[in-house]
Amino acid sequence: METENLVWLRNDLRLEDNPAIYRASKNNPIRIVFILTLKQWQHHNVSEARIGLMLDIVKNISMQCNELGITFDVLKCNWFSDIPEQLNNYCHAHTINELWFNRETPFDEEQRDLKVANLLHKFNIQVNALAHDLIVSQPVFNLSKKPFKVFTAYYKKWLLMLKNQNNNVLRLPNKQAQNVNNDISLLEKHQFAYRHDLWSPCIDKINSNFVTFCHKKLFTYENLRDFPNTVGTSLLSPYLSLGCLGPRTCLHQINSTYKQTNGEDQKNWINSSWLRELAWRDLYRQLMVHYPYISKNQDFKAKTKTIPWREDEIGFEKWCLGQTGFPIIDAAMRQLNQTGWMHNRLRMLAASFLTKLLFVDWRKGEKYFMQTLIDGEFSANNGGWQWSASTGCDSAPYFRVFNPTLQSEKFDKTGGFIRKFVPEIAELDNKSIHNPTSIQRQKLNYAETVIDYKTARLKAIEIFKYNNSQ
Numbered sequence: 330m331e332t333e334n335l336v337w338l339r340n341d342l343r344l345e346d347n348p349a350i351y352r353a354s355k356n357n358p359i360r361i362v363f364i365l366t367l368k369q370w371q372h373h374n375v376s377e378a379r380i381g382l383m384l385d386i387v388k389n390i391s392m393q394c395n396e397l398g399i400t401f402d403v404l405k406c407n408w409f410s411d412i413p414e415q416l417n418n419y420c421h422a423h424t425i426n427e428l429w430f431n432r433e434t435p436f437d438e439e440q441r442d443l444k445v446a447n448l449l450h451k452f453n454i455q456v457n458a459l460a461h462d463l464i465v466s467q468p469v470f471n472l473s474k475k476p477f478k479v480f481t482a483y484y485k486k487w488l489l490m491l492k493n494q495n496n497n498v499l500r501l502p503n504k505q506a507q508n509v510n511n512d513i514s515l516l517e518k519h520q521f522a523y524r525h526d527l528w529s530p531c532i533d534k535i536n537s538n539f540v541t542f543c544h545k546k547l548f549t550y551e552n553l554r555d556f557p558n559t560v561g562t563s564l565l566s567p568y569l570s571l572g573c574l575g576p577r578t579c580l581h582q583i584n585s586t587y588k589q590t591n592g593e594d595q596k597n598w599i600n601s602s603w604l605r606e607l608a609w610r611d612l613y614r615q616l617m618v619h620y621p622y623i624s625k626n627q628d629f630k631a632k633t634k635t636i637p638w639r640e641d642e643i644g645f646e647k648w649c650l651g652q653t654g655f656p657i658i659d660a661a662m663r664q665l666n667q668t669g670w671m672h673n674r675l676r677m678l679a680a681s682f683l684t685k686l687l688f689v690d691w692r693k694g695e696k697y698f699m700q701t702l703i704d705g706e707f708s709a710n711n712g713g714w715q716w717s718a719s720t721g722c723d724s725a726p727y728f729r730v731f732n733p734t735l736q737s738e739k740f741d742k743t744g745g746f747i748r749k750f751v752p753e754i755a756e757l758d759n760k761s762i763h764n765p766t767s768i769q770r771q772k773l774n775y776a777e778t779v780i781d782y783k784t785a786r787l788k789a790i791e792i793f794k795y796n797n798s799q
């Protein structure tokens with residue numbers, strides 16, 4: 330029997346621009362596996378929406394494999410700890426001498442991979458763990474060979490490394506054999522609900538959405554990205570978080586969009602503000618590697634570990650349901666609950682509200698987001714929460730407590746976004762919609778505010794100040 334190399338797909342769900350697939354298929358035919366680990370994912374709070382989208386994307390990839398004559402198998406385990414033995418058995422059943430994968434950054438995933446490597450080495454199966462799936466996959470260190478803790482300095486070095494690395498898109502593997510007919514019946518057994526009308530699992534559609542975003546919105550992104558009632562951002566986070574778009578593909582598309590402008594702008598692609606957001610994504614992923622304690626529910630900053638967060642089950646529940654009485658916060662949370670996605674500006678406001686005004690532990694918000702977001706990604710979510718709670722790397726200063734009403738007036742000026750998600754107050758005028766009077770609230774059956782902003786803000790600042798001085 331001819332030897333094949335095995336590629337294990339995880340959160341790099343794509344065939345093109347995938348280093349593991351590209352390298353594994355250079356000398357030998359490949360087969361690909363994906364491993365369902367439902368219990369582990371649920372233990373990691375992965376949302377139903379994300380699992381549903383992920384499994385549909387996996388089906389899509391298996392169909393692409395049919396056309397390329399690549400065998401694609403789905404295996405099933407409960408926990409990461411069951412994987413080494415499953416993979417070992419699989420390798421022996423199929424004359425496989427080499428396993429290939431792209432590394433992931435969170436601690437549990439790293440440990441899982443080490444255990445796989447340890448077991449397979451004992452059976453003389455070579456394990457090729459490639460670099461993390463990032464735009465700049467090499468560690469970005471300062472002159473003292475230490476990780477950066479400030480984004481601007483990190484970003485400067487990141488851009489330099491980006492310019493000096495090979496950014497060629499890695500092509501699809503060649504067709505290997507006649508068409509195969511991959512069996513995905515294991516996936517068909519599981520149904521996880523998500524908004525199919527909003528999030529397509531089709532790889533061609535994902536790619537074409539990305540190209541359209543670049544053509545139509547890349548240059549307006551900087552000005553429109555903060556306004557939730559406008560589609561000014563890419564809406565690609567569910568796909569970027571599952572690895573459906575390769576890093577070099579992203580760079581290539583940004584570059585070629587700039588080139589098509591034919592003006593001065595074309596040299597400027599590297600300064601694209603959208604690309605800068607991908608640098609944040611890289612930073613948060615890299616932090617997981619350099620500071621594994623972040624993966625274990627801990628504050629990034631030592632000083633904030635003693636913050637006496639409040640137990641406020643009622644406030645927390647109102648926040649989750651979008652019933653805080655602050656229209657912009659409620660609209661944000663209802664957008665999350667109804668679509669599985671929330672606009673970035675609103676994520677910052679909702680997280681600041683929970684941690685600085687309700688003074689509830691950021692870990693509770695982080696968990697709720699993970700359990701609800703279709704793009705829930707451990708590193709970006711943890712980074713965003715710790716940034717908002719002022720416990721994280723290069724986070725918001727502790728005295729920065731967003732005023733929900735002012736933010737609402739600024740970023741949803743005419744209240745269009747609020748009207749969409751908080752229909753009970755839709756009839757209010759453009760001014761009062763941001764903060765209805767008590768009479769309006771009663772008449773429209775809309776909640777009273779769960780806290781008094783000024784008092785809650787001062788209290789939060791006082792506690793943070795005390796902790797910082799210790």
Ligand SMILES: Cc1cc2nc3c(=O)[nH]c(=O)nc-3n(C[C@H](O)[C@H](O)[C@H](O)COP(=O)(O)OP(=O)(O)OC[C@H]3O[C@@H](n4cnc5c(N)ncnc54)[C@H](O)[C@@H]3O)c2cc1C
Pocket residue numbers: 554562563564565566567569570603606607609610611613671672673674676677680698702704705706707709710711712713714717
């Ligand atoms: C409290 C909080 C929680 C968050 N949780 C997640 C999460 O679970 N998953 C997630 O992908 N993003 C998360 N973010 C970051 C950001 O809000 C989303 O990536 C963004 O809103 C997704 O929409 P988009 O694809 O239209 O983004 P765009 O504005 O088009 O940005 C393009 C891509 O850049 C990346 N990106 C953008 N902003 C950030 C950021 N601040 N940090 C890291 N990566 C970023 C994402 O991959 C995003 O898809 C969180 C932010 C906060 C404040």
